[in-house]
Structure formats: structure tokens, C-alpha cells
Amino acid sequence: MEPTLEQVIADYDEAAPLAEAATIPGPWYTDARVAELERRTVWSRS
Template sequence: MDPSLKEIIDQYDPTAPLAEAWTIPAPWYVDPRVFELERQTVFARSWQLVGRIEQVRQAGQYITWNLAGEPLVIVRGSDKVLRGFFNVCRHHAAAVITQPEGEAAHLRCPY
């Protein structure tokens, strides 16, 4: 029987002295339940780096990124404001932008 998520997390003792410390348990790297917990408690609640300002200096420049399973597009608007969106069209769930970075006058669904 697989250990529960709590049992996996409880295998690690953050108070152990450094001389006795081990790396985090192996399931923390591969168990999808741990990943989902991290998505909810770490990635969804804090700022994450997805690119560098040099990549989106000019109006129309964009970068795409997949952050914890969420496809994103970051674009510099014609008003020079930096904006982030989910990189998915609403009616077909297709990627709006397919290149990692570039420049576009408009973000358009491919359909």
C-alpha cells in the first residue's frame, strides 16, 4: 500500500541538526501528490520568475512559459504595460502563441 501524503511529508525532519540531516525523501521528487501540493501552496501563492525584462522591452514582444502545468504568455502592450495571460484560447483550448518568444501586433486564437 502506498504511503499517504502526510506520511511522505512526515519522513522529513526540518529540525534535525545539520550533521544529521539528509536530503528530502525521494517521493518528494516524483510523487504527483507532492507536486499538486506544491502547486497549491508554493507556486500559486508567490511570485515566480518566468523571464527577463530584456525579453519584453518593446511593445508587442512576448515570452511563453509553462509554470507548474499552467501555460502562460507574458506580453508588453502598446501602452508599455507588462501583462500576463493564460496561453490558451477560450473556445478551443489551443495555444494562442506557439513560439517561446517573439513579437506580435495582436494575440489571436489560431482558429
């Protein structure tokens, strides 16, 4: 079963201490739903 968009986004822990920091989760690069969300929220004004 495919995770929901909310689950994909929740995989990132923005509160992690710098010593435990990591890049964003892999699905953020490949999930079409994340791309659409970015298009609507980040790039909609350009």
C-alpha cells in the same frame, strides 16, 4: 499499500541537527500528490 501524503511529508525531519542533515526524501521528487501540493501552495500566485 501506498503511504498517505501526510506520511510522505512526515518522512523529513526538519529538526535534525546539521550533522545529520539530508536532502528531502525521494518521494518528494516523484510523488504526484507532492507536486500538486507544491503547485497549489508555492506556485499558485505566479
